[in-house]
Amino acid sequence: xxxxxxxxxxxxxxxxxxxxxxxxxxxxxxxxxxxxxxxxxxxxxxxxxxxxxxxxxxxxxxxxxxxxxxxxxxxxxxxxxxxxxxxxxxxxxxxxxxxxxxxxxxxxxxxxxxxxxxxxxxxxxxxxxxxxxxxxxxxxxxxxxxxxxxxxxxxxxxxxxxxxxxxxxxxxxxxxxxxxxxxxxxxxxxxxxxxxxxxxxxxxxxxxxxxxxxxxxxxxxxxxxxxxxxxxxxxxxxxxxxxxxxxxxxxxxxxxxxxxxxxxxxxxxxxxxxxxxxxxxxxxxxxxxxxxxxxxxxxxxxxxxxxxxxxxxxxxxxxxxxxxxxxxxxxxxxxxxxxxxxxxxxx
Ligand code: 5GP
Ligand code: MN
Numbered sequence: 483x484x485x486x487x488x489x490x491x492x493x494x495x496x497x498x499x500x501x502x503x504x505x506x507x508x509x510x511x512x513x514x515x516x517x518x519x520x521x522x523x524x525x526x527x528x529x530x531x532x533x534x535x536x537x538x539x540x541x542x543x544x545x546x547x548x549x550x551x552x553x554x555x556x557x558x559x560x561x562x563x564x565x566x567x568x569x570x571x572x573x574x575x576x577x578x579x580x581x582x583x584x585x586x587x588x589x590x591x592x593x594x595x596x597x598x599x600x601x602x603x604x605x606x607x608x609x610x611x612x613x614x615x616x617x618x619x620x621x622x623x624x625x626x627x628x629x630x631x632x633x634x635x636x637x638x639x640x641x642x643x644x645x646x647x648x649x650x651x652x653x654x655x656x657x658x659x660x661x662x663x664x665x666x667x668x669x670x671x672x673x674x675x676x677x678x679x680x681x682x683x684x685x686x687x688x689x690x691x692x693x694x695x696x697x698x699x700x701x702x703x704x705x706x707x708x709x710x711x712x713x714x715x716x717x718x719x720x721x722x723x724x725x726x727x728x729x730x731x732x733x734x735x736x737x738x739x740x741x742x743x744x745x746x747x748x749x750x751x752x753x754x755x756x757x758x759x760x761x762x763x764x765x766x767x768x769x770x771x772x773x774x775x776x777x778x779x780x781x782x783x784x785x786x787x788x789x790x791x792x793x794x795x796x797x798x799x800x801x802x803x804x805x806x807x808x809x810x811x812x813x814x815x816x817x818x819x820x821x822x823x824x825x826x827x828x829x
Contacts, residue, residue: 489622489623489624490624490625490627491625491637492623492634492637492638492640492641493641494641496621496623496641497638497641497642499621500607500621500638500642501642503580503605503607503620503621504533504536504538504580506579506580507538507579507580507605508579509574509577509578509579509580509604510533510538510539510540510541510578510579510580510581510582511540511541511542511543511574511575511578511580511581511582511604512526512529512530512540512541512542512543512581512582512584513526513542513543513544513545513581513582513583513584513592513595513599514526514542514544514545514583514584514585514586515545515584515585515586515591515592516545516546516591516592516593516595517545517546517548517741517773518544518545518548518585519549519585519662519663519745520552520658520659520661520662520663520697521585521630521631521632521659521660521662521663522544522548522584522585522586522631522659523544523548523552523555523558523561523655523658523659524552524555524630524631524632524655524656524657524658524659524660524662525584525585525609525630525631525632525634525635525655525656525659526542526544526561526584527542527555527556527557527558527561527651527655528632528635528636528652528655528656528659529582529584529609529635529638530542530557531556531557531649531651531652531655532635532638532639532642532644532648532652535644535647535649535652536642540582541560541562541574542557542560542561542562543561543562543563543564543571543574543575543595544561544562544563544564545564545565545592545593545594545595546563546564546565546593546741547563547565547566547741548561548741548742549740549741549742549743549745550700550740550741550742551696551697551698551700551742551745552658552697552742554696555654555655555658556651556654556655557651557655562574564594564595565594571595572598575595575598575599575602575604576598576602576603578602578604579603579604579605580604580605580606580607581599581602581604581605581606581607582606582607582608582609583599583606583607583608583609583610583619584608584609584610584631584635585609585610585611585612585631586610586612587608587610587612587613587614587615587616587624587795588614588615588616588618589616589618600618605620605621606618606619606620606621607619607620607621607622607623608621608622608623608624609623609624609631609634609635609638610623610624610631610634611624611625611626611627611628611629611630611631611633611634611671611797612624612626612795612796612797613626613785613795613796613797613798614789614795623638626797627671628671629660629663629664629669629671629672629673629676630659630660630662630663630664630671631659631663632655632656632657632658632659632660632663633656633660633675633676633679635656635659636656636679636682636683639652645682648683648686649686649687650686650687650688652686653682653683653684653686653687653688654683654687654688654689654693656679656683656688657680657683657684657688657690657693658693658697660676660679660680660683661680661690661693661694661697662697664676665749666694667680669799669800670799671797702738704737704738704743705737705743707737708729708733708734708737708739708743708744709747711729711733711737712727712729712744712747712750712762713727713750715727715728715729715733716750716751717813718754718757719817719820720756721824722759722820722821722823722824722827723756723757723758723759723827723828724751724757724758724759724760724761724820724827725751725752725754725757725759725760725761726751726760726761726762726763726813726816727747727748727750727751727760727761727762727763728762728763728764728765728809728813729744729747729762729763729764729765730765730809731765731766731767734764734765744762744764747762748760748761748762748775748776748777749777751777752777752778752779757779758778758779758780758782758827759776759777759778759782759784759823759827760776760777760778761774761775761776761777761816762774762775763805763809763812763813763816765809770806771804771805771806772804772805772806772807772808772809772812773802773804774788774792774794774802774803774804774805774812775800775801775802776788776794776796776800776801776802776803777799777800778798778799778800779799780829781798781826781829782823782826782827782829783798784796784797784798784799784800784801785797785798785801787801787819787823788801788802788803789801789803791803791815791819792804792805793805
């Protein structure tokens, strides 16, 4: 049977294809991107809970550790970490007959899992809202206008005719992902439809206040002090409407850094009046890289910038990338690139 279809809107016919694929599948795996965020984890858990209401068990395998501030989510205990449980994970990937890849557009976004996903014999379903989706999947549900992959999981559930019987667990997971990926409902991809979806999730049991507290009001003192260091390191380049932050390995080590501690730091640059381009450069000595996050306000495409210069990508206003040269060389390269974008930055 041939699927190979790409659709930007999940409708009843698409859902029928997905149902057929599910009927034929026994061993299902769900994989989000490396360094999974609230949307990646929320979509994975939301889908896992939904599949279980259809009588299908699925295992979630994350490429690497995910942030502490997401570890309260229903089902998060059972998530397998590819780096820590490599043997079990490899066995599951090999045995799988269906693999959902969520919240990423190309298999390289799974880091060390990529070769194993490439050689897996399972059918693939991609659900994602990033630009330039790759074509590895048998069913591709890709829509770059979506606020989040969680909103797309909601659409999938709705196309299955199950939105009204959604459980509290599903609603909680999807709410979390929409909330984190929209910067608490403020980024441009947040539509009136997003708000309607979120309203329905609250009706179905998502406790909005509790979720906000668990994600945003669970700082450790060390994390808050690390934010202080980051803000102190902020460099403002008014002539390019740009601001960037650096964090070195020693600074992370001095503040008991753990995964997710720097989440959201990059956004502070954009809170400065007149600044439309923000970046954060975070040293990772273990991987020998500088991990970079880019954010923009308005039309300046950080997806294009990250793809062109820092082996990355993402969305128009939020993207990431990496560099394998030193921190000084990386920020030097970044600053040297700005003059050629001056016009775009002042549009
Ligand atoms: P963040 O800066 O929060 O890590 O990521 C922002 C957005 O860019 C997310 O949608 C994320 O999936 C994407 N992104 C982050 N790093 C990379 C990367 O190295 N490559 C690509 N293609 N996308 C990335
Ligand atoms: Mn996302």
